[in-house]
Amino acid sequence: MKLYKAKNYQEMSRKAAHVIAAQVILKPDCVLGLATGSSPVGTYQQLIQWYKDGDLDFSKVKTANLDEYKGLTKENDQSYYYFMYQNLFKDINIDMANTNIPDGTNPDSQAEAARYDQVIERLGGVDLQLLGLGRNGHIGFNEPGEAFAKGTHCIDLQPSTIDANKRFFPSIDDVPKQAYTMGIRTIMSARRILLIASGEDKAKALYDSLHGPITPHVPGSILQLHSDVTVVADEAALSLF
Ligand code: F6R
Numbered sequence: 114m115k116l117y118k119a120k121n122y123q124e125m126s127r128k129a130a131h132v133i134a135a136q137v138i139l140k141p142d143c144v145l146g147l148a149t150g151s152s153p154v155g156t157y158q159q160l161i162q163w164y165k166d167g168d169l170d171f172s173k174v175k176t177a178n179l180d181e182y183k184g185l186t187k188e189n190d191q192s193y194y195y196f197m198y199q200n201l202f203k204d205i206n207i208d209m210a211n212t213n214i215p216d217g218t219n220p221d222s223q224a225e226a227a228r229y230d231q232v233i234e235r236l237g238g239v240d241l242q243l244l245g246l247g248r249n250g251h252i253g254f255n256e257p258g259e260a261f262a263k264g265t266h267c268i269d270l271q272p273s274t275i276d277a278n279k280r281f282f283p284s285i286d287d288v289p290k291q292a293y294t295m296g297i298r299t300i301m302s303a304r305r306i307l308l309i310a311s312g313e314d315k316a317k318a319l320y321d322s323l324h325g326p327i328t329p330h331v332p333g334s335i336l337q338l339h340s341d342v343t344v345v346a347d348e349a350a351l352s353l354f
Contacts, residue, residue: 114323114337117345122311126155129243129309129345133160134169136241136305142173146242146300147201148253149178149193152309153243157201164205171207177233178214179244179253179300182289183267185217191281191289192217215265215293222267225293229265233299242303246310249273250318250331254294257330263298267291297335305341308333310350319346320353 119125133156136143147153163169178193185192194214202212213232219225233239244252249271255262256271269291270278279285300306310319322333323344329335336342 114342114344116323117343118351119311119345119347121347121349122155125309125311125345125347126153127159129153129156129307130159130163132307132343132345133241133243134163137169137171137174140240141170142175143240144175144177144236144238146239146295146303147176147178147197148243148245149180149196149200150245152245152311154200156243156309161201161204169205171205173211174207175211175236176207176213177236177239177295178212179242180292180294181215181217183217183222183291183293184289187218191287217293222293226265226267229293229295230299233265233295239303241305241307242300244300244306244308244333244336246308246315246318246322246333247274248277248314248318250322250333252297252308252333252336253300254292255297255300255332257332259329261297261329261332261335264296265293265299266296267293297332301335301339305343306336306339308336308342308344308346310344310346312347313349313352315346315350316352319344319350324354 181193187194215229254268275288282288321331327334
């Protein structure tokens with residue numbers, strides 16, 4: 114595991130963007146696994162800037178996002194599809210046909226999970242998976258539990274996750290209670306993983322993920338078993354190291 118320390122969110126974003134940019138340059142038709150949330154926004158902004166500067170070309174890149182709220186349409190401004198379009202896809206030269214996100218509008222959880230796993234398989238797997246880390250140690254929407262979930266599945270979001278996400282919705286009642294997420298097996302089968310974390314509220318989850326026992330109670334701890342993980346975190350997130 115490689116650990117890069119950044120001073121703050123901005124520096125974390127720039128360093129993380131360097132890792133993704135290197136992947137795109139070395140393999141222009143790579144498959145990027147992408148995340149939503151606050152953590153990757155600065156990274157995406159940096160990638161957009163390098164694209165606009167003519168230094169990056171996304172025309173052959175394919176993407177597979179980690180997760181999507183169940184029940185939200187692409188047009189809903191809280192859907193992860195909408196997030197990805199607004200925060201990255203609309204500002205780079207990616208072919209939208211090459212972008213993949215679980216379909217939140219599919220009410221059949223088993224069918225959607227199977228479909229999405231097949232999508233990733235047909236892509237030939239993920240070359241570089243970007244991950245944020247939940248305050249409770251979740252990766253994707255794999256919440257702490259008694260066992261590691263395997264493939265893509267539908268999950269009941271934990272109260273702490275609903276609480277953390279309520280800032281994006283008019284009220285806590287509007288936060289979806291379920292989501293589709295890549296499973297731990299899906300995430301772990303990515304050839305490389307890039308974990309980013311910023312802020313003191315991530316410090317315990319980050320410490321437990323990288324140094325604690327490997328347990329489904331801290332889903333991020335499974336990353337200790339992956340052979341190619343790069344962590345970019347700021348000083349606040351690393352304050353317990
Ligand atoms: C998002 C995702 C989540 C977030 C995590 C951290 O696609 O899968 O695991 O990465 O909840 O969220 P932020 O970055 O908002 O702190």
